[in-house]
Amino acid sequence: MRDEFLRLEGLTKTFGASTVVKDVNLSVARGEFVSFLGPSGCGKTTVLRMIAGFETPSAGYIHVDGRNVTNLRPNQRKIGMVFQAYALFPNMTVAGNIGFGLKIAGMGKDEAAARVSEMLKLIGLAGFEKRYPYQLSGGQQQRVALARALAARPSMLLLDEPLSALDAKIRVSLREQIREIQKELGITTIFVTHDQEEALSISDRIMVMNAGRADQVGTPFEIYNRPQTRFVAQFVGTLNVIEAIVADPRERTVKIDSTLINLVHDLGARKAGDPVSLAVRPESVSLGSRQGRESRLSGKISDVSFLGSVIRVRVGVGDSQFSLDTFNNPAVPPPVAGSPAEISFSGKDLLVLQD
């Protein structure tokens, strides 16, 4: 791992009787882009606000670039932040907003003006200097907020759901622009989102949070393909969760609807006859037999959804339901609900969930 820039150590936050952040530990490398992903109320924004200095941790430490900043005020941390609601100063022009932090830092007029121009160029809004926030669209306002956060060359950038107030098309283009700028500047960035697609598409690593805890930290590939908990598996992407019974833990075999399946992943301390939750992505399941997918189960099609290029089919096998996607072929009619079906998958694609 590259050199550590941000370290969260046992970070805990309590409001009255409720603990909203529980013992969060994280190490972020210099220049890394890490997303905090989780549903509303999972504590991700509280962790971000503790890093920014807006909330004081009830326990734990925050180290930035080797310095303990836990008790520093926000204006002493040299951190840039972009807020969900843009938070541009309505009384100031675009140039005034971007130059605000520079003025506070005592930068000379000419140098500040040059930096403002540089930032406007960076966000693709050159020529917008004299406009007021109300004269900009949401996406433009958020880009100005990004430029304002970056103008004073902070050591770290915090983004608190910066795209959630924008429409879908602008979200995608702006997230790509944020990632490009982050890479260009090489600035360590923490990005808070509840949108898994957003997190998967732009992050170096993701910390998935659930009920105040960090459930899993990993690359988008690891988070999607090797979720460690049931929550991560269900929250990130679409997933089939199947209840099975351990047949032989040493041989790594389980029974699904009385069919013996060989797994690749370890069953841990489970004994024969113990229940076990398995997970498999829809793209790892095929309708009918397919080469390389040696495990087969028979069931009945319970539902068919035509989604255009893709057809989503739900197949009931015993008490479990499998969702799988097949490409639309105009020459072949879609499967019919109620008809018998065989599904196939590989034992190596079945993940063992730790509850």
Added chain:
Amino acid sequence: MRRSRFLPWLGFALGAAYFLLPLIATFEFSLREKRDAYSFLAYANVLNDPNFRATFTYSVTVAIATIIVGIVLIVPAAYFVRLRLPALRPVVEFITLLPLIVPPIILVFGYIRTFNSSSFLPLTNSTTGTNILLTFGYVTLSMPYMYRAVDTGLRAIDVRTLTEAATILGARTPTILMRVIFPNILISVLSGAFLSFAIVIGEFVMASLLNRPAFGPYMQNIGANRAYEPAALAIIAFVVTWGAMGMIQLLARFAPKTSATLVE
């Protein structure tokens, strides 16, 4: 079916007559100083009276001082209540309403008792001290209007996020108040300021009991001794007050806009 508009118009006409008739009558009476002809003689008499100019100037000066002290006290107070102590808002709102419940005469007697020549802070011992006492008295009197105007302005902006955005950019509280919060509630503050001005310019009880040469006691004095000039003075005071109200309406057009007007 079209509903008759007669009743709403009748209500409007009665309401307008209720307010306008005394005003028209006063105005008409103020023009009758010359026998058998309308003239502005009463207005000329009033405007040429050195006491009018002295008392009006005094009241305007005290009104400006009241507005400045009011802004310095109330803007930070309302800001901190909204930002840090939101649970205290009902208590603060109740306190700011007290000047509407407690009559000014009670207030001024309380001041005189507390700040008389034998008190710990004998403000009434000197002219400057009494002027300061009168100004603070007026700040209290105008507090319900000033606080509400400022609080309404603060409600229209996202105080918390703007404060946090400025803080993380390195700004301290005085800078945030002066450069971010105040300019964005300026129109509301000016509304409060003009309301305060309108209250102070004609106030009688406090100025009279503190024996200060203000416009309110001057109007009362003229009213007790002259016939047409009091009517002219009433119209002048009315024009000044409505001028202040008109300024509020005018300034509201320049309020900072916060919503996006373009779509990408």
